[in-house]
Amino acid sequence: MPKVAVVFAPGCEEVEGLTVIDVLRRLGIDAKMVGLEDREVLGAHNIKLTCDELMGDQLLKYDLVAFPGGMGGSKRLRDNEQLKRLMVQRNREGKWDAAMCAAPIALARYGLLDNHDYTCYPGMNEEIQKEVPSARFHKDITVVDEEAxxxxxxxxxxxxxxxxxxxxxxxxxxKQIKKDMLYDYLAQNI
Structure with missing residues:
Protein backbone atom coordinates (compact mmCIF):
# COMPACT_ATOMS: atom_id res chain seq x y z
CA MET A 1 0.00 0.00 0.00
CA PRO A 2 1.30 3.50 -0.80
CA LYS A 3 2.61 5.91 1.82
CA VAL A 4 1.52 9.57 1.86
CA ALA A 5 2.70 12.52 3.94
CA VAL A 6 0.54 15.62 4.39
CA VAL A 7 2.66 18.57 5.54
CA PHE A 8 0.93 20.91 8.00
CA ALA A 9 2.30 24.42 8.55
CA PRO A 10 0.95 27.06 10.97
CA GLY A 11 -1.93 28.86 9.28
CA CYS A 12 -2.88 25.90 7.10
CA GLU A 13 -6.43 25.32 5.88
CA GLU A 14 -7.38 22.54 8.27
CA VAL A 15 -10.19 20.99 6.21
CA GLU A 16 -7.88 20.55 3.22
CA GLY A 17 -5.25 18.61 5.14
CA LEU A 18 -7.53 16.61 7.41
CA THR A 19 -9.79 15.54 4.54
CA VAL A 20 -6.82 13.99 2.77
CA ILE A 21 -5.69 12.18 5.94
CA ASP A 22 -9.23 10.94 6.65
CA VAL A 23 -9.95 9.65 3.13
CA LEU A 24 -6.58 7.98 2.69
CA ARG A 25 -6.75 6.24 6.06
CA ARG A 26 -10.26 4.98 5.23
CA LEU A 27 -8.70 3.45 2.12
CA GLY A 28 -6.00 1.73 4.19
CA ILE A 29 -3.23 3.99 2.89
CA ASP A 30 -0.43 4.79 5.33
CA ALA A 31 -1.08 8.54 5.63
CA LYS A 32 0.94 10.60 8.08
CA MET A 33 0.42 14.12 9.37
CA VAL A 34 3.81 15.85 9.20
CA GLY A 35 4.45 19.13 11.01
CA LEU A 36 6.59 21.60 9.10
CA GLU A 37 8.06 23.34 12.16
CA ASP A 38 6.58 21.50 15.12
CA ARG A 39 4.37 18.48 15.82
CA GLU A 40 1.72 20.83 17.26
CA VAL A 41 0.27 23.06 14.52
CA LEU A 42 -2.33 25.79 14.87
CA GLY A 43 -4.38 26.04 11.70
CA ALA A 44 -5.89 29.12 10.06
CA HIS A 45 -9.13 28.71 12.04
CA ASN A 46 -7.46 28.14 15.41
CA ILE A 47 -7.83 24.35 15.30
CA LYS A 48 -4.89 22.70 17.03
CA LEU A 49 -3.52 19.76 15.06
CA THR A 50 -1.19 17.12 16.49
CA CYS A 51 1.03 15.65 13.80
CA ASP A 52 2.53 12.17 13.71
CA GLU A 53 6.04 13.40 12.97
CA LEU A 54 8.18 16.42 12.23
CA MET A 55 9.34 17.20 8.68
CA GLY A 56 12.73 15.84 7.71
CA ASP A 57 14.50 13.63 5.18
CA GLN A 58 11.86 10.93 5.65
CA LEU A 59 9.75 12.84 3.11
CA LEU A 60 11.98 11.26 0.46
CA LYS A 61 10.55 7.82 1.36
CA TYR A 62 6.89 8.69 0.78
CA ASP A 63 5.12 7.84 -2.48
CA LEU A 64 3.36 11.23 -2.41
CA VAL A 65 3.72 14.40 -0.35
CA ALA A 66 0.65 16.65 -0.18
CA PHE A 67 0.25 20.27 0.88
CA PRO A 68 -3.00 21.79 2.16
CA GLY A 69 -3.53 25.47 1.42
CA GLY A 70 -4.32 28.44 3.64
CA MET A 71 -2.31 31.59 3.01
CA GLY A 72 -0.27 31.52 6.21
CA GLY A 73 0.59 27.86 5.86
CA SER A 74 1.27 28.11 2.13
CA LYS A 75 3.73 30.95 2.60
CA ARG A 76 5.57 28.97 5.26
CA LEU A 77 5.74 25.96 2.93
CA ARG A 78 6.93 28.21 0.10
CA ASP A 79 9.67 29.84 2.18
CA ASN A 80 11.10 26.77 3.94
CA GLU A 81 14.48 25.97 2.36
CA GLN A 82 14.76 22.46 3.80
CA LEU A 83 11.33 21.56 2.41
CA LYS A 84 12.25 23.08 -0.95
CA ARG A 85 15.39 20.94 -1.14
CA LEU A 86 13.43 17.79 -0.31
CA MET A 87 10.63 18.53 -2.77
CA VAL A 88 13.08 19.27 -5.61
CA GLN A 89 14.86 15.99 -4.87
CA ARG A 90 11.53 14.10 -4.81
CA ASN A 91 10.67 15.61 -8.18
CA ARG A 92 14.03 14.52 -9.64
CA GLU A 93 13.33 11.00 -8.38
CA GLY A 94 9.97 10.99 -10.20
CA LYS A 95 7.80 10.90 -7.08
CA TRP A 96 4.30 12.35 -6.85
CA ASP A 97 3.56 15.64 -5.09
CA ALA A 98 0.30 17.48 -4.55
CA ALA A 99 -0.77 20.97 -3.46
CA MET A 100 -4.12 22.69 -3.24
CA CYS A 101 -5.66 26.11 -2.74
CA ALA A 102 -2.82 28.61 -2.12
CA ALA A 103 -0.14 25.92 -1.67
CA PRO A 104 0.82 25.66 -5.37
CA ILE A 105 2.75 28.89 -4.68
CA ALA A 106 5.26 26.64 -2.92
CA LEU A 107 5.61 24.36 -5.95
CA ALA A 108 6.05 27.47 -8.12
CA ARG A 109 8.83 28.82 -5.86
CA TYR A 110 10.54 25.42 -5.95
CA GLY A 111 10.55 25.57 -9.78
CA LEU A 112 8.31 22.51 -10.10
CA LEU A 113 5.55 24.15 -12.17
CA ASP A 114 7.82 25.30 -15.01
CA ASN A 115 6.04 24.33 -18.27
CA HIS A 116 3.46 22.27 -16.37
CA ASP A 117 -0.31 22.27 -15.81
CA TYR A 118 -1.83 23.25 -12.45
CA THR A 119 -4.80 24.79 -10.70
CA CYS A 120 -5.13 26.76 -7.46
CA TYR A 121 -7.37 29.06 -5.47
CA PRO A 122 -8.85 31.84 -7.65
CA GLY A 123 -6.39 34.73 -7.93
CA MET A 124 -3.36 32.77 -6.69
CA ASN A 125 -2.62 31.93 -10.32
CA GLU A 126 -1.60 35.57 -10.84
CA GLU A 127 1.11 35.23 -8.17
CA ILE A 128 2.21 31.89 -9.63
CA GLN A 129 2.40 33.34 -13.15
CA LYS A 130 4.76 36.06 -11.87
CA GLU A 131 6.99 33.38 -10.34
CA VAL A 132 6.72 30.90 -13.25
CA PRO A 133 5.39 32.49 -16.47
CA SER A 134 5.51 29.15 -18.31
CA ALA A 135 3.14 27.40 -15.86
CA ARG A 136 -0.27 26.61 -17.42
CA PHE A 137 -3.27 27.46 -15.20
CA HIS A 138 -6.59 25.57 -15.53
CA LYS A 139 -9.90 26.14 -13.74
CA ASP A 140 -10.60 22.42 -13.23
CA ILE A 141 -11.39 21.04 -9.77
CA THR A 142 -8.22 18.95 -9.86
CA VAL A 143 -5.37 18.99 -12.37
CA VAL A 144 -2.95 16.12 -12.82
CA ASP A 145 0.27 16.76 -14.71
CA GLU A 146 1.51 13.22 -15.44
CA GLU A 147 4.87 14.39 -16.77
CA ALA A 148 5.72 16.41 -13.65
CA LYS A 175 -15.16 3.73 -6.55
CA GLN A 176 -16.52 2.16 -3.35
CA ILE A 177 -15.37 4.89 -0.97
CA LYS A 178 -16.94 7.56 -3.19
CA LYS A 179 -20.22 5.67 -2.87
CA ASP A 180 -19.82 5.03 0.87
CA MET A 181 -19.01 8.68 1.62
CA LEU A 182 -21.93 9.89 -0.57
CA TYR A 183 -19.51 11.74 -2.85
CA ASP A 184 -21.25 10.34 -5.94
CA TYR A 185 -24.61 11.47 -4.54
CA LEU A 186 -23.23 14.97 -3.91
CA ALA A 187 -21.70 15.18 -7.38
CA GLN A 188 -25.03 14.25 -8.97
CA ASN A 189 -27.21 16.51 -6.81
CA ILE A 190 -25.34 19.73 -6.22
Missing part, protein backbone atom coordinates in the same frame (compact mmCIF):
# COMPACT_ATOMS: atom_id res chain seq x y z
CA UNK A 149 3.90 13.98 -11.33
CA UNK A 150 2.12 16.94 -9.76
CA UNK A 151 -1.52 17.06 -8.67
CA UNK A 152 -3.24 20.34 -7.74
CA UNK A 153 -6.71 21.40 -6.64
CA UNK A 154 -8.72 24.62 -6.09
CA UNK A 155 -9.79 25.15 -2.48
CA UNK A 156 -11.72 23.98 0.61
CA UNK A 157 -14.79 22.69 -1.25
CA UNK A 158 -12.58 20.56 -3.51
CA UNK A 159 -10.78 18.75 -0.68
CA UNK A 160 -12.65 15.46 -1.20
CA UNK A 161 -11.96 15.48 -4.95
CA UNK A 162 -8.30 16.21 -4.15
CA UNK A 163 -8.09 13.32 -1.66
CA UNK A 164 -9.70 10.86 -4.06
CA UNK A 165 -7.42 11.97 -6.90
CA UNK A 166 -4.36 11.48 -4.67
CA UNK A 167 -5.44 7.88 -4.07
CA UNK A 168 -6.16 7.37 -7.77
CA UNK A 169 -2.76 8.61 -9.00
CA UNK A 170 -1.23 6.09 -6.58
CA UNK A 171 -3.27 3.30 -8.18
CA UNK A 172 -5.91 2.90 -5.47
CA UNK A 173 -9.51 2.27 -6.56
CA UNK A 174 -11.86 4.91 -5.08
Missing amino acids: KILTSRGPATALAYAFKIAEVLGVDT
Whole structure:
Protein backbone atom coordinates (compact mmCIF):
# COMPACT_ATOMS: atom_id res chain seq x y z
CA MET A 1 0.00 0.00 0.00
CA PRO A 2 1.30 3.50 -0.80
CA LYS A 3 2.61 5.91 1.82
CA VAL A 4 1.52 9.57 1.86
CA ALA A 5 2.70 12.52 3.94
CA VAL A 6 0.54 15.62 4.39
CA VAL A 7 2.66 18.57 5.54
CA PHE A 8 0.93 20.91 8.00
CA ALA A 9 2.30 24.42 8.55
CA PRO A 10 0.95 27.06 10.97
CA GLY A 11 -1.93 28.86 9.28
CA CYS A 12 -2.88 25.90 7.10
CA GLU A 13 -6.43 25.32 5.88
CA GLU A 14 -7.38 22.54 8.27
CA VAL A 15 -10.19 20.99 6.21
CA GLU A 16 -7.88 20.55 3.22
CA GLY A 17 -5.25 18.61 5.14
CA LEU A 18 -7.53 16.61 7.41
CA THR A 19 -9.79 15.54 4.54
CA VAL A 20 -6.82 13.99 2.77
CA ILE A 21 -5.69 12.18 5.94
CA ASP A 22 -9.23 10.94 6.65
CA VAL A 23 -9.95 9.65 3.13
CA LEU A 24 -6.58 7.98 2.69
CA ARG A 25 -6.75 6.24 6.06
CA ARG A 26 -10.26 4.98 5.23
CA LEU A 27 -8.70 3.45 2.12
CA GLY A 28 -6.00 1.73 4.19
CA ILE A 29 -3.23 3.99 2.89
CA ASP A 30 -0.43 4.79 5.33
CA ALA A 31 -1.08 8.54 5.63
CA LYS A 32 0.94 10.60 8.08
CA MET A 33 0.42 14.12 9.37
CA VAL A 34 3.81 15.85 9.20
CA GLY A 35 4.45 19.13 11.01
CA LEU A 36 6.59 21.60 9.10
CA GLU A 37 8.06 23.34 12.16
CA ASP A 38 6.58 21.50 15.12
CA ARG A 39 4.37 18.48 15.82
CA GLU A 40 1.72 20.83 17.26
CA VAL A 41 0.27 23.06 14.52
CA LEU A 42 -2.33 25.79 14.87
CA GLY A 43 -4.38 26.04 11.70
CA ALA A 44 -5.89 29.12 10.06
CA HIS A 45 -9.13 28.71 12.04
CA ASN A 46 -7.46 28.14 15.41
CA ILE A 47 -7.83 24.35 15.30
CA LYS A 48 -4.89 22.70 17.03
CA LEU A 49 -3.52 19.76 15.06
CA THR A 50 -1.19 17.12 16.49
CA CYS A 51 1.03 15.65 13.80
CA ASP A 52 2.53 12.17 13.71
CA GLU A 53 6.04 13.40 12.97
CA LEU A 54 8.18 16.42 12.23
CA MET A 55 9.34 17.20 8.68
CA GLY A 56 12.73 15.84 7.71
CA ASP A 57 14.50 13.63 5.18
CA GLN A 58 11.86 10.93 5.65
CA LEU A 59 9.75 12.84 3.11
CA LEU A 60 11.98 11.26 0.46
CA LYS A 61 10.55 7.82 1.36
CA TYR A 62 6.89 8.69 0.78
CA ASP A 63 5.12 7.84 -2.48
CA LEU A 64 3.36 11.23 -2.41
CA VAL A 65 3.72 14.40 -0.35
CA ALA A 66 0.65 16.65 -0.18
CA PHE A 67 0.25 20.27 0.88
CA PRO A 68 -3.00 21.79 2.16
CA GLY A 69 -3.53 25.47 1.42
CA GLY A 70 -4.32 28.44 3.64
CA MET A 71 -2.31 31.59 3.01
CA GLY A 72 -0.27 31.52 6.21
CA GLY A 73 0.59 27.86 5.86
CA SER A 74 1.27 28.11 2.13
CA LYS A 75 3.73 30.95 2.60
CA ARG A 76 5.57 28.97 5.26
CA LEU A 77 5.74 25.96 2.93
CA ARG A 78 6.93 28.21 0.10
CA ASP A 79 9.67 29.84 2.18
CA ASN A 80 11.10 26.77 3.94
CA GLU A 81 14.48 25.97 2.36
CA GLN A 82 14.76 22.46 3.80
CA LEU A 83 11.33 21.56 2.41
CA LYS A 84 12.25 23.08 -0.95
CA ARG A 85 15.39 20.94 -1.14
CA LEU A 86 13.43 17.79 -0.31
CA MET A 87 10.63 18.53 -2.77
CA VAL A 88 13.08 19.27 -5.61
CA GLN A 89 14.86 15.99 -4.87
CA ARG A 90 11.53 14.10 -4.81
CA ASN A 91 10.67 15.61 -8.18
CA ARG A 92 14.03 14.52 -9.64
CA GLU A 93 13.33 11.00 -8.38
CA GLY A 94 9.97 10.99 -10.20
CA LYS A 95 7.80 10.90 -7.08
CA TRP A 96 4.30 12.35 -6.85
CA ASP A 97 3.56 15.64 -5.09
CA ALA A 98 0.30 17.48 -4.55
CA ALA A 99 -0.77 20.97 -3.46
CA MET A 100 -4.12 22.69 -3.24
CA CYS A 101 -5.66 26.11 -2.74
CA ALA A 102 -2.82 28.61 -2.12
CA ALA A 103 -0.14 25.92 -1.67
CA PRO A 104 0.82 25.66 -5.37
CA ILE A 105 2.75 28.89 -4.68
CA ALA A 106 5.26 26.64 -2.92
CA LEU A 107 5.61 24.36 -5.95
CA ALA A 108 6.05 27.47 -8.12
CA ARG A 109 8.83 28.82 -5.86
CA TYR A 110 10.54 25.42 -5.95
CA GLY A 111 10.55 25.57 -9.78
CA LEU A 112 8.31 22.51 -10.10
CA LEU A 113 5.55 24.15 -12.17
CA ASP A 114 7.82 25.30 -15.01
CA ASN A 115 6.04 24.33 -18.27
CA HIS A 116 3.46 22.27 -16.37
CA ASP A 117 -0.31 22.27 -15.81
CA TYR A 118 -1.83 23.25 -12.45
CA THR A 119 -4.80 24.79 -10.70
CA CYS A 120 -5.13 26.76 -7.46
CA TYR A 121 -7.37 29.06 -5.47
CA PRO A 122 -8.85 31.84 -7.65
CA GLY A 123 -6.39 34.73 -7.93
CA MET A 124 -3.36 32.77 -6.69
CA ASN A 125 -2.62 31.93 -10.32
CA GLU A 126 -1.60 35.57 -10.84
CA GLU A 127 1.11 35.23 -8.17
CA ILE A 128 2.21 31.89 -9.63
CA GLN A 129 2.40 33.34 -13.15
CA LYS A 130 4.76 36.06 -11.87
CA GLU A 131 6.99 33.38 -10.34
CA VAL A 132 6.72 30.90 -13.25
CA PRO A 133 5.39 32.49 -16.47
CA SER A 134 5.51 29.15 -18.31
CA ALA A 135 3.14 27.40 -15.86
CA ARG A 136 -0.27 26.61 -17.42
CA PHE A 137 -3.27 27.46 -15.20
CA HIS A 138 -6.59 25.57 -15.53
CA LYS A 139 -9.90 26.14 -13.74
CA ASP A 140 -10.60 22.42 -13.23
CA ILE A 141 -11.39 21.04 -9.77
CA THR A 142 -8.22 18.95 -9.86
CA VAL A 143 -5.37 18.99 -12.37
CA VAL A 144 -2.95 16.12 -12.82
CA ASP A 145 0.27 16.76 -14.71
CA GLU A 146 1.51 13.22 -15.44
CA GLU A 147 4.87 14.39 -16.77
CA ALA A 148 5.72 16.41 -13.65
CA LYS A 149 3.90 13.98 -11.33
CA ILE A 150 2.12 16.94 -9.76
CA LEU A 151 -1.52 17.06 -8.67
CA THR A 152 -3.24 20.34 -7.74
CA SER A 153 -6.71 21.40 -6.64
CA ARG A 154 -8.72 24.62 -6.09
CA GLY A 155 -9.79 25.15 -2.48
CA PRO A 156 -11.72 23.98 0.61
CA ALA A 157 -14.79 22.69 -1.25
CA THR A 158 -12.58 20.56 -3.51
CA ALA A 159 -10.78 18.75 -0.68
CA LEU A 160 -12.65 15.46 -1.20
CA ALA A 161 -11.96 15.48 -4.95
CA TYR A 162 -8.30 16.21 -4.15
CA ALA A 163 -8.09 13.32 -1.66
CA PHE A 164 -9.70 10.86 -4.06
CA LYS A 165 -7.42 11.97 -6.90
CA ILE A 166 -4.36 11.48 -4.67
CA ALA A 167 -5.44 7.88 -4.07
CA GLU A 168 -6.16 7.37 -7.77
CA VAL A 169 -2.76 8.61 -9.00
CA LEU A 170 -1.23 6.09 -6.58
CA GLY A 171 -3.27 3.30 -8.18
CA VAL A 172 -5.91 2.90 -5.47
CA ASP A 173 -9.51 2.27 -6.56
CA THR A 174 -11.86 4.91 -5.08
CA LYS A 175 -15.16 3.73 -6.55
CA GLN A 176 -16.52 2.16 -3.35
CA ILE A 177 -15.37 4.89 -0.97
CA LYS A 178 -16.94 7.56 -3.19
CA LYS A 179 -20.22 5.67 -2.87
CA ASP A 180 -19.82 5.03 0.87
CA MET A 181 -19.01 8.68 1.62
CA LEU A 182 -21.93 9.89 -0.57
CA TYR A 183 -19.51 11.74 -2.85
CA ASP A 184 -21.25 10.34 -5.94
CA TYR A 185 -24.61 11.47 -4.54
CA LEU A 186 -23.23 14.97 -3.91
CA ALA A 187 -21.70 15.18 -7.38
CA GLN A 188 -25.03 14.25 -8.97
CA ASN A 189 -27.21 16.51 -6.81
CA ILE A 190 -25.34 19.73 -6.22
